[in-house]
Amino acid sequence: MAPAWWRRFAVRGVFWRQYLDFGVTNVPFYLMPITIFFWTIFFFFFAAPARRAVLSNLRVMRPGSFPLTNYLRTWLTLYNFAWTIADAADFKIAGTEFVYELEGEEFLARLAGARGAILLTAHMGSYDLGAAVFARRFQREIRMVRVPEEDKETAQHLDRSLARTGAGAVKVAYNVSSMTLPLELLNAIRSGEIVSIQGDRPVPHASQRSTRLFGEIVRLPDGPFVLGFVAQAPIFPVFIIRSFYHHYKIIAREPIHCRRDERGREVAVEEAMAKWTGTLEEVITAHWAQWFSFVPIFPAQ
Amino acid sequence: MKEKRSKERGYVFALPRVVSSLIGGKPRRAKWSRLEAFGLGTLVFLIAWVFCGQEFLLPVRPWIGRILVLFILPFAVWAGFLVLYYLNSLFIALLRKVRLYSAPTNERLQHYIIMILITLIALHFLRDRVGWISALGAGWFMLVGMNIFCIFFERLLDEP
Numbered sequence: 001m002a003p004a005w006w007r008r009f010a011v012r013g014v015f016w017r018q019y020l021d022f023g024v025t026n027v028p029f030y031l032m033p034i035t036i037f038f039w040t041i042f043f044f045f046f047a048a049p050a051r052r053a054v055l056s057n058l059r060v061m062r063p064g065s066f067p068l069t070n071y072l073r074t075w076l077t078l079y080n081f082a083w084t085i086a087d088a089a090d091f092k093i094a095g096t097e098f099v100y101e102l103e104g105e106e107f108l109a110r111l112a113g114a115r116g117a118i119l120l121t122a123h124m125g126s127y128d129l130g131a132a133v134f135a136r137r138f139q140r141e142i143r144m145v146r147v148p149e150e151d152k153e154t155a156q157h158l159d160r161s162l163a164r165t166g167a168g169a170v171k172v173a174y175n176v177s178s179m180t181l182p183l184e185l186l187n188a189i190r191s192g193e194i195v196s197i198q199g200d201r202p203v204p205h206a207s208q209r210s211t212r213l214f215g216e217i218v219r220l221p222d223g224p225f226v227l228g229f230v231a232q233a234p235i236f237p238v239f240i241i242r243s244f245y246h247h248y249k250i251i252a253r254e255p256i257h258c259r260r261d262e263r264g265r266e267v268a269v270e271e272a273m274a275k276w277t278g279t280l281e282e283v284i285t286a287h288w289a290q291w292f293s294f295v296p297i298f299p300a301q
Numbered sequence: 302m303k304e305k306r307s308k309e310r311g312y313v314f315a316l317p318r319v320v321s322s323l324i325g326g327k328p329r330r331a332k333w334s335r336l337e338a339f340g341l342g343t344l345v346f347l348i349a350w351v352f353c354g355q356e357f358l359l360p361v362r363p364w365i366g367r368i369l370v371l372f373i374l375p376f377a378v379w380a381g382f383l384v385l386y387y388l389n390s391l392f393i394a395l396l397r398k399v400r401l402y403s404a405p406t407n408e409r410l411q412h413y414i415i416m417i418l419i420t421l422i423a424l425h426f427l428r429d430r431v432g433w434i435s436a437l438g439a440g441w442f443m444l445v446g447m448n449i450f451c452i453f454f455e456r457l458l459d460e461p
Contacts, residue, residue, distance in 0.1 A: 025406040026386045028415060029313065029332045030341040038379040094406050097311075097331055245335035 007151060011047045014153035017161075024089045033245075036086060040079040047078070050294040054078070060214050060298045061288055076289045084126040084242055084290075091129055092161055096246070100133060104252035111236040111252065112138035116189040118235045120224050120256075122200035122280060123292045128161070130240030130250060131170050131196055141171065143188050144196045145181070147203050148174045182223065189231040197224045200280055201293055211273045214281060216298045225269040225276070229258035235272065237279045241287050253279050312337055315451035316444070322458075345419050348441060350378050351434060352422045389414050420445060 008015045027035050044051060054074045062070065090096040102108060111117055112134075119134075119142065121127060131142050149155035159172065173184060173195075185195050202208040202219045209222045228235045234255035241249045256279075258272045284291050311331025312318045321328040332338070353374055361367050389411050396402035402410060419441065426438025 022390070023386075025408065026390050026411050028408055028412040030338050031345060031382065031415070032342070033339050034342045034346045034379065035382070038376065094408070097333075099311075099333055245338055246333050 008153065010151070011043070011050070012149065012151055012154055014151060014157050017154055017157045020085060020089050021093060024086060024093050032086065036079065036082045040075060040082050043082070044075050044078055047294075051078070053294050053296045056296045056300075057291070057293055057298060058288070060216055061284065061291075073289065077292065080242060080290050081292045084129070084292075087242070087246065088126050088129045089161070091132070098129070098246050098248055100240075100248040100250055101243075102250050102252070104254075107236060107252035107254060108134070108138070108238070108250065110234075110255065111194065111238070112140050114194070114234060114236075115192040116231060116233045117194050117255075118189065118224050118228050118233055119194055119196040119238050120199045120235050120276060121196060121238050121240075122283070123198055123294075124200075124283070124287060124290050125240040125242050126248065127198065127240065128170075129248070130238070133240070133248075133250065134238070135170055140194055142194050142196050143171045143173055143185070145173050145185070145198070182227065185227055186231055189227065189233050195227070197221070199224050199276060200291075201295060201297055209269075209273070211270075211277050213277045213297070218297055218299075220273065220277070222269055222273060225256075225258050225272045226265070228256070228272065229260065229265055229268055232258075232260065235276070237276065237283075239283050239287075241283075241290055251283060253283075310334065314341075314448055315455050316448040319451040319454055344441070344444075345415065346375075346378065346382075348419050348422055348426070348437060349382070350375060351437065352425070353378055353381070355429075355434075385415070385418075386411060416445075 007013055023032075023035065051074055054077050055070055058065070058070045058073050058077075062073070065073075087096075087098065091098060111119060119131075121130070131144050134140070135142050149158055173181060188195055199221055202221055206221055207223050207226065208219045210217050211220050212218070213220070224235060227233070234257055236255045237253040239251045241251060243249045256272050256275045258268045261268070310321055310326050310328040311333030312321065312328050313330065313332055313334075314337060317334060317337055318328045318330070354371070357374065358367060358370050361370050390407055393402055393407045393410050396410070404410070423438040423441035426434050427442070429435045429438070
């Protein structure tokens, strides 16, 4: 095992998070594109597991593509990721103003007015920034479910960042226990809160089931749908996409309902999951360069 | 975060703000323009790259060596900028200690230092015998001059 000081410099180590904060406070805005461009080249070579994961996902999403084209697409995905984390840090530290537009504003308004709901999203665009924007725009608190960072120092750094970005309106619940978290979330929904969950990749130790995505059988978390069924709360698919420089788009889709009826829970959950994967597929197809799924989702080709 | 309700534009520099208001826009001071960010950034990087190219490419004679230098140079210039940001941050930290600088971020002072450096390089370019290099230097001075003029022009417009 690598010594502690060396782990700081690993791709997911705290050093890069701290360096990002340094960059945001020190690099003039017009040199940020150049800086991000070169750092993306660096990480393209050094973050090999992430690169391979994006590449393997792209092979399924864009079948028949020339391998070199998919390498360029992978670079573009990492480039977009670099921009979104830089923007989130910029928002948090320097208070930089970003522009956002809404797509499906009526669904967002319904979500904001809902007494207890699930905001289902994906590893796309700036998830943290999106939650903070929603909380501020609609004056609603959000309980965000996250998978804890492997590195302890990175996790602490991220906690502080989220607290600053969300200005107290975004609470974080870590997905560490398959027993207590669902109950905690159920109570939160029943007391009228909005719970935000990422539903585009399975989480270790969390409940999951098979469904179809891009024609392939994949394992996705079924927790949000079981929660929606038990609490009888609507599930709102929401995504935040980076449109271009300092401009974002919040996309909300029609809510998915997991209604109780004579067919039972399993059918309701499976139907809801199929609707979710349909929405996910549609949004990912349009914004494939912003699907930051750095673990392979699809079975090995 | 600001919700986009109209075609409101935002620029950091006075020059694009004045141009935009002359053609009927209502620009404000904000980092929203990709043209400003990517355009100026590319120009600054280009000037630094050409300068380093002049210094490091000329002594290299074999063509294969020149190609190698040309390939490595952008990365070296980027690394040079990273070192510069770090050294500047140390200098800024010192200024903060003696209470000569108190802005929340170091970006403004970093910007002034980089602008001074690039302007000095552009001054060096003005005396260059190669036409396009001196034109690059002249172009930089024109941009800086126009921006300074627009700063005063904006102040005049703002006066009651």
